Structures are given as structure tokens and as C-alpha cells.
Amino acid sequence: MLNLGTVLAFGALVLFGGWAVAAGVATRSLSAVNAVFLSYVASLTLVGGYVLSVRRPISGTGTDVAFALLSGAFLAIGSISFYAALERGSVAIVSAIAALYFVVPVVVGVLYFEADLSTANVAGIGLAIVAVVLIAS
Incomplete structure (x- = not known):
């Protein structure tokens, strides 16, 4: 549930x-x-x-x-x-790029709030970036 x-x-x-x-x-x-x-x-x-x-x-x-x-x-x-x-620009491309905003709080969290990232977290961020690059190309 x-x-x-x-x-x-x-x-x-x-x-x-x-x-x-x-x-x-x-x-x-x-x-x-x-x-x-x-x-x-x-x-x-x-x-x-x-x-x-x-x-x-x-x-x-x-x-x-x-x-x-x-x-x-x-x-x-x-x-x-x-x-x-x-x-x-295209709403699809602009929105896809802007949707990566979550990377900023992740980086700030790691650098300033001592948040831990697992290998899966890092892989997910990497795949999200790859997805946006593919959408934008």
C-alpha cells in the first residue's frame, strides 16, 4: 500500500x-x-x-x-x-534538462550535510543524466 x-x-x-x-x-x-x-x-x-x-x-x-x-x-x-x-527551445528538451534539478540537492547533501550515496544511487543519477542527453540529442 x-x-x-x-x-x-x-x-x-x-x-x-x-x-x-x-x-x-x-x-x-x-x-x-x-x-x-x-x-x-x-x-x-x-x-x-x-x-x-x-x-x-x-x-x-x-x-x-x-x-x-x-x-x-x-x-x-x-x-x-x-x-x-x-x-x-522544445518543451520536451527544456523540461528534460530542467528535470535534472535533483542533482543539485544530491550534491549539496553529500558535500554539506554528510549524506551517503550508495552505488545504486550514483548509478541512478548517471542513468538519469544519460537519459536527458539522449532526449536532448
Whole structure:
């Protein structure tokens, strides 16, 4: 039986896939910056409504709040980069390359958080990179 975390992860997979396709369509006539702006208006509306409905105050350490804000900055700049790439390239290729984002937290985890990688983990990362190279060629 699947646990809730796995079900939510699959939901994220489908929703992120839908986001990439919708972004690709949007950049056919909208500039990357305008498409990102409109997508963030929709995002803030949905997230804002959710936050208001669950009535949970923002609490946490100053460091954690700063990292949450930093993650938002990374997301915004990454989104602009992604949409700009879609203006100039194929949604399949751009999305495949961007999907390798998971390599960054793996490397950071190993270098700064002492995470261990098994041989299977390293092989999986290598195969993912090979897959993206094959898709992009």
C-alpha cells in the first residue's frame, strides 16, 4: 500500500508535468517574464487562499524563514529561466534538462550535510543524466 507521501509525490509529478506543458503553450505568444508573472499571480492566489483557510501562523527560526524566502527567490529566478528557455527551445528538451534539478540537492547533501550515496544511487543519477542527453540529442 502506498503511503500518503508517495501519493502526494505522484501528484506533484503530474502537476509539475502539467505546469511544464502549460508554460510551453503560454510562451508561444507571451514573453517569458509575462508568462511567469501570470503564473505567479495564479500561484499566489491559490497558495494564499490555502494559507488563509488552514489558519496557521508563520512561525519558525529566523534562519528557516530566511531559507524559505531564499527558496522562493531561487524558484522565481529558475522559473524565469525555464520560461525563457521554452521561448527558444522544445518543451520536451527544456523540461528534460530542467528535470535534472535533483542533482543539485544530491550534491549539496553529500558535500554539506554528510549524506551517503550508495552505488545504486550514483548509478541512478548517471542513468538519469544519460537519459536527458539522449532526449536532448
